[in-house]
Amino acid sequence: MEQKNMKWNEPEALQDLLCEVVSWQSRTGTQGEIDFSYKIKEKLLELPYFQTNNSHIHFHDAGKGRNAVTALYHSGEANKTIVLISHFDTVHTEEFGALKDLAFHPKALTEAFKERIKELPLDAQEDLRSGDYLFGRGTMDMKMGLVLHLHLLEIASLEKWPINLVLLTVPDEEVGSAGMRAAVDGLNTISEQYDLEYTLFLNSEPSFSQKPQDENYYIYSGTIGKIMPSALFYGRETHAGEPLSGMTGHYMASYLTKEMEFNPDFAEEVYGEKTPLPICLKNYDLKEDYSTQTSHHTAALYNVFLMKKNAAEIMEIFKNVALNAMEACQKDYETICKRENVEPLGNINVLEYGELVTYANEKLSEVKVEKIKKEILQNNGLDEREISIQLCDHLMSYCQELAPATILFFAPPYYPAINSTEDDLIQEKIKLTQETLKKECDVDAKQVHYFNGISDLSYVNYDKHDEGWRAYKLNTPAWGSVYSIPFEGMQKLQAPVLNIGPFGKDAHKLTERLHKESAFVHTPLVLRKVVESMFVHYMSV
Structure with a gap:
């Protein structure tokens, strides 16, 4: 022609x-x-x-x-x-x-x-x-x-x-x-x-x-791949005049953010190329207005780049980092309580989102948990990340006996x-x-x-043998409602x-x-x- x-x-x-x-x-x-x-x-x-x-x-x-x-x-x-x-x-x-x-x-x-x-x-x-x-x-x-x-x-x-x-x-x-x-x-x-x-x-x-x-x-x-391991920090509210009667989400978050930023545990090097180190992309204060009540629930989104690791491997590393961070937080907090002659709160729990859902289902029933989720999803003003945080936060509001707690989850998007x-x-x-x-x-x-x-x-061209995506599905609050990834369809595109x-x-x-x-x-x-x-x-x- x-x-x-x-x-x-x-x-x-x-x-x-x-x-x-x-x-x-x-x-x-x-x-x-x-x-x-x-x-x-x-x-x-x-x-x-x-x-x-x-x-x-x-x-x-x-x-x-x-x-x-x-x-x-x-x-x-x-x-x-x-x-x-x-x-x-x-x-x-x-x-x-x-x-x-x-x-x-x-x-x-x-x-x-x-x-x-x-x-x-x-x-x-x-x-x-x-x-x-x-x-x-x-x-x-x-x-x-x-x-x-x-x-x-x-x-x-x-x-x-x-x-x-x-x-x-x-x-x-x-x-x-x-x-x-x-x-x-x-x-x-x-x-x-x-x-x-x-x-x-x-x-x-x-x-x-x-x-x-x-x-x-x-x-x-x-x-390159990208994933966002995230955390809800759910403490105990108190009056600013009695700070040690509670624990702020900000206090807890500071320990995990310090451990996450630039953490080499997530670094990968393949063919001589390296992933950028993790950083915190966004912090959320979930307290809606100003008052002298402390902010007991906050959240943070962390950016992690990938080359070989899958979602399951990232969650495993993330949980270990969170456990160590909350252990350090607990230790410092108890030292302060001892200095001020105050009885400390209980230990900080670290749970994956999937574990929180299991706990809530047993306590409240699966029907009640689904009703809580639907209430959040009806708020059309939220994006996928905010919905993920709100789902975690509202479930914790019904399970406050777990607090203080750090809930680990994945926020969209995920790029394998x-x-x-x-x-x-x-x-x-x-x-x-x-x-x-x-x-x-x-x-x-x-x-x-x-x-x-x-x-x-x-x-x-997603790896036909990879099962790590199941950990992503389990620990992504927005999954199936406002966000999903067709992993099985991707595995067909070889x-x-x-x-x-x-x-x-x-x-x-x-x-x-x-x-x-x-x-x-x-x-x-x-x-x-x-x-x-x-x-x-x-x-x-």
């Missing part, structure tokens, strides 16, 4: 398509995120293939009016299939200030920055002067990845490639990956309906810097770590990518084994993962920008080579 018949083949056409797609504002949690799926369907229907095969475009309900979108190019000659994964939501734009209206108009924003160049960081000033970059929210993270996949879909359908492609683009990646989690069952249904064999999950998240001022280009053979470094196909494609970029673009592509920006690849995307800088910042040559020339070339090499291989087998 001659290139002149293609809509999105030349660099200028790809840039125009990117600017159009970016202009469809799709900030997470907005109407634009809801509307985007319909707009991308309209764009797909501009291709002759989908005009005659519109039934190959499917929506997958991701909740809150949002939809993940799949579009299948079926060759009719093979069952081998590559899944092209992207997300279409973006973070918000408050930092743009007076330029907020231009945040989703890359060409206009780039020109406007030239009038305010002195307001930008020095590295962004240099890139702006070079003319090599296009600025704007979503240019790098990650509307360009979606554009690259549309480009591949067009070529495949017009040149009649003897391999199948499924374009999958999803909402909510920037918050909880509701879109990707909803798409798992959809991918399994499509594979059954069309008798497809998934052979590669190919994401095109951008090349993220490993450190400030990092100009290297990276490709990824896996994605996925890695395909050892896979022969991935090793071959990485070598092909590196050779192509070096030979034809003079670019040195470096392999990173775990994408460090968190990605939707976490929800495919194919290696690879991430090849464009080079850019400053994702989630005012100066988010995309390297134009990387996006519109280098990466389209490489992705085409990778896909073509796969169907050439299958045809020769």
Whole structure:
């Protein structure tokens, strides 16, 4: 098929398509995120293939009016299939200030920055002067990845490639990956309906810097995981004038937070890459108003990155850390009580959420516990993390004989770590990518084994033999009501993962920008080579 018949083949056409797609504002949690799926369907229907095969475009309900979108190019000659994964939501734009209206108009924003160049960081000033970059929210993270996949879909359908492609683009990646989690069952249904064999999950998240001022280009053979072990600290209330008659949640929390932050017990190193150390992401004071009553219940969320560990292993480490922290808290508290000649409260209990539910079921009945949960879930103003905390807190309010107590649980989201470094196909494609970029673009592509920006690849190729997810289900208060992960569906999606995307800088910042040559020339070339090499291989087998 001659290139002149293609809509999105030349660099200028790809840039125009990117600017159009970016202009469809799709900030997470907005109407634009809801509307985007319909707009991308309209764009797909501009291709002759989908005009005659519109039934190959499917929506997958991701909740809150949002939809993940799949579009299948079926060759009719093979069952081998590559899944092209992207997300279409973006973070918000408050930092743009007076330029907020231009945040989703890359060409206009780039020109406007030239009038305010002195307001930008020095590295962004240099890139702006070079003319090599296009600025704007979503240019790098990650509307360009979606554009690259549309480009591949067009070529495949017009040149009649003897391999199948499924374009999958999803909402909510920037918050909880509701879109990707909803798409798992959809991918399994499509594979059954069309008798497809998934052979590669190919994401095109951008090349993220490993450190400030990092100009290297990276490709990824896996994605880092993230989990949030959390705790409710339930003490005993008292009057501020009689502090030792009770125990504040803040006092208890300080001991666990001190032990959790930067704790090397959670650290992992694989292929020479290391996980960032744990930190506390958020503290909650559950006392609703000001008074001289002490705050006896608080909560904390801790961020832990993963490479090999599963949820069960994390909970085991977390509980040991909590036991040691509460033992230190108890010891210091008793020393103070002895000094002040006050009788101490009982020992601090440490329980997993699953243990608290078991206790509450036996004390109150399962029917009563379910009624308590429903009362919390009726409060639509809470997010998944707040609901998790409130569920723990309300159960403890009925089981105060356990106090003082620290209740350990998981708060959403959870991103399992996925890695395909050892896979022969991935090793071959990485070598092909590196050779192509070096030979034809003079670019040195470096392999990173775990994408460090968190990605939707976490929800495919899940270890078929892993049972650690059951500990997550048991200890996640929001499970089955406002949050769930289709682990068993993920275990069916057995194919290696690879991430090849464009080079850019400053994702989630005012100066988010995309390297134009990387996006519109280098990466389209490489992705085409990778896909073509796969169907050439299958045809020769």
